[in-house]
Amino acid sequence: MPFDAQAPYLSTAAAPAGRSRAVAIWLFAVAAMVWIMVALGGATRLTGSGLSIMEWAPFRGTLPPMSEAEWNRLYDLYRTIPQYELVNRGFGLEGFKGIFWLEWSHRLWGRLIGLAYAGGLAWFWLRGAIPRGYGGRLLLLLALGGLQGAVGWFMVASGFEADRTAVSPWRLVIHLGLALFLFAMLLWTALTLMRPHRDAPPAAARLRPLAHATAGLVVLTMLAGGFVAGIRAGLDYNTFPLMAGRIVPEGYGALSPFARNLVENVATVQFNHRLLATLAGLSALVLAALALARLPAGAARGAALGFAAVVMLQYGLGVATLVNVVPAWLGTLHQAVAVAVLGSALVLLHSLRAPRPERAARQME
Structure with a gap:
């Protein structure tokens, strides 16, 4: 079906109810993914896993280490920060792997959220299923999701500073607050589409x-x-x-x-x-x-x-x-x-x- 620039702005009344319901279900699903993400973030913080990956590689970091040499390279990086010296000194490569996998899962889940949201948005937009008045809000959510990834790295980087064994409390609260705001916007939008x-x-x-x-x-x-x-x-x-x-x-x-x-x-x-x-x-x-x-x-x-x-x-x-x-x-x-x-x-x-x-x-x- 050819793309119609006006199609995404069909009125809520004119658009079939089933389309608005489908968009709402998609947003509910993404909100649930954000919910899981917040829980994973709590687990990484409580286990001290959040500083185990010292590189921000949005694409290359999707795959975990595939060789022993890569594991050792990442472990050597980790051994340069205060958390290793003051908390985990001497826990070895196996101990490092234990905290690495949780942080890697946290970041992977964030990438999956981005894929689910961006892919869903493109699908509904090209099919002309975005109700009138919601296009700008949904694009804003996409931008905020990308910002959240950058804020996450901004938070993690604070944990590499001298004498720190954890991230900055201020940056942690900003990261958490933005996640909750995203969840709230997703849920409120879905509720409004489902029950206008x-x-x-x-x-x-x-x-x-x-x-x-x-x-x-x-x-x-x-x-x-x-x-x-x-x-x-x-x-x-x-x-x-x-x-x-x-x-x-x-x-x-x-x-x-x-x-x-x-x-x-x-x-x-x-x-x-x-x-x-x-x-x-x-x-x-x-x-x-x-x-x-x-x-x-x-x-x-x-x-x-x-x-x-x-x-x-x-x-x-x-x-x-x-x-x-x-x-x-x-x-x-x-x-x-x-x-x-x-x-x-x-x-x-x-x-x-x-x-x-x-x-x-x-x-x-």
């Missing part, structure tokens, strides 16, 4: 401010968790609910100027993460109670209850991860479920969208 109509019940209007505030708390908690991971704050104060026998730990705000405490002070960073998580959990429970009391049975009420359930699951996982001193498998699960919390928040906000003015008028008739 705003059909929240009138009673949802009173819940929207609280739902948006709770979603904001969830995002802040996740970004605070990035700083906890970045400075390994979870390895201290491994009791709950008190921190070294106190609600507010000794040493909170000890650094000067105070802003440094928010990203460098273990006591401050961990306390802030706990506080934000607790506020988000309480807010989610209040939201669920209000939904039960005020919303009729349906998508909006179900989304509110589901959101509260996932938030509380994540809260419990966070406590378990802390008191067990952050085992890699539990820390990885905690990071994976964080994406589920974000996803459930987006589903909730989408189900609570205010009807268009003309639709709202019809509801009041």
Whole structure:
């Protein structure tokens, strides 16, 4: 079929519903891949694998080492960085292979996400299946995906600096934040294509401010968790609910100027993460109670209850991860479920969208 420059801009109403549904399913699948990517990123961080590959080779690095000479070359590169000298000195080529494979899998999965997205976008575009108004957004997502790869290398490169055994916490949070933003955009776009109509019940209007505030708390908690991971704050104060026998730990705000405490002070960073998580959990429970009391049975009420359930699951996982001193498998699960919390928040906000003015008028008739 010849390419028609106007074809990608068919109106949503004119385009067959099946095409919009197909685009939505593709975006859901890519969002799921990003979810897995975030979990893999958590595993590489927790196992110290993220610095094992010291080259950014977007194409050549797709294949793993194919000879013993190549393995030794990469191992020799790794032995030049502080992480080897201060953490893994003498663990040998087999030990290096153990951390290499996880980081290689993480990067390979990122390449597969790019292939799945770019290939899908080209397929739907050439077939004229992109609904009107979505072309620019989908191209933006493609560009942001490429940027994420560059930000990932920017983060990894910080771990090669003198006296560092891990990446910069700031760069880690930027990398994590961009991944979550990509996931959110993919999921929201897919939800809108799948359910374009705003059909929240009138009673949802009173819940929207609280739902948006709770979603904001969830995002802040996740970004605070990035700083906890970045400075390994979870390895201290491994009791709950008190921190070294106190609600507010000794040493909170000890650094000067105070802003440094928010990203460098273990006591401050961990306390802030706990506080934000607790506020988000309480807010989610209040939201669920209000939904039960005020919303009729349906998508909006179900989304509110589901959101509260996932938030509380994540809260419990966070406590378990802390008191067990952050085992890699539990820390990885905690990071994976964080994406589920974000996803459930987006589903909730989408189900609570205010009807268009003309639709709202019809509801009041």
